[in-house]
């Protein structure tokens with residue numbers, strides 16, 4: 001691959017050490033109405049808008065992000081289990097963790113924000129959604145051009161021979177029917193390569209876009225954390241808490257993804273009428 005990663009090597013997923021304390025942690029009130037109006041104007045006048053989402057996009061659906069690790073299964077830090085090392089050194093622990101995550105996902109649904117992004121795509125206001133989320137909610141809500149950069153919890157394969165597998169086989173704790181190997185969801189673990197089609201699609205969309213909306217991500221997981229800096233167009237960040245990367249954006253809208261997207265939709269509709 002050409003571009004920002006020298007030597008043509010595809011980047012491997014890595015997590016930055018989490019900062020222990022952050023200034024202004026917590027909710028910082030919803031943004032100025034004039035910012036919402038301005039960003040809505042950018043959305044209406046953009047020829048190509050790309051969206052990049054992270055775990056914060058799905059917290060309003062009841063799925064915890066990585067920053068609220070205390071809410072996770074058996075208080076396990078998901079960043080330690082979501083690794084090739086965990087899969088290879090303690091497969092039963094890895095499998096039980098993901099079975100619990102998949103069970104938890106079954107009780108959750110996309111929220112209004114996911115549906116609004118799908119509607120905006122149908123109206124020509126959004127052209128591509130790249131996501132770090134593995135919950136499948138953008139597709140479930142009807143978005144069509146979706147790049148699942150970290151894969152999905154909805155499909156499965158054998159870690160050892162690569163053969164496709166079915167969800168019940170994984171959930172029932174069975175081994176690969178071809179080689180007896182370890183079954184796993186098709187997600188990208190820390191230490192693994194991103195799927196090249198999703199990565200290349202997302203990179204092209206973000207470079208091409210004249211507006212990029214980044215929603216609900218701490219921008220701490222490499223290489224996705226590098227994508228906003230590759231945008232040539234305007235950059236907008238919708239996030240609940242401040243991050244170390246806020247300074248690179250043209251506008252930062254502090255708030256919940258679902259609420260901010262609903263406010264933007266209100267402006268877009270008002271301008272349409």
Ligand code: NAD
Pocket residue numbers: 053054055056057058059060063064065066067068132133134135136150215216217218219220221238239240241242243255256257258
């Ligand atoms: P992260 O947990 O590191 O950061 C989430 C960010 O979203 C935080 O900055 C937080 O302030 C913000 N946030 C939380 N709720 C929000 C809301 N309602 N509206 C707006 N912002 C909100 O998440 P990340 O950067 O995506 O990195 C986590 C990694 O974990 C990714 O690789 C992802 O694949 C994986 N993950 C996925 C899911 C999922 O599929 N739903 C859930 C947890 C983790």
Ligand code: ZN
Pocket residue numbers: 158159160161162163176177178179180181182
């Ligand atoms: Zn196999």
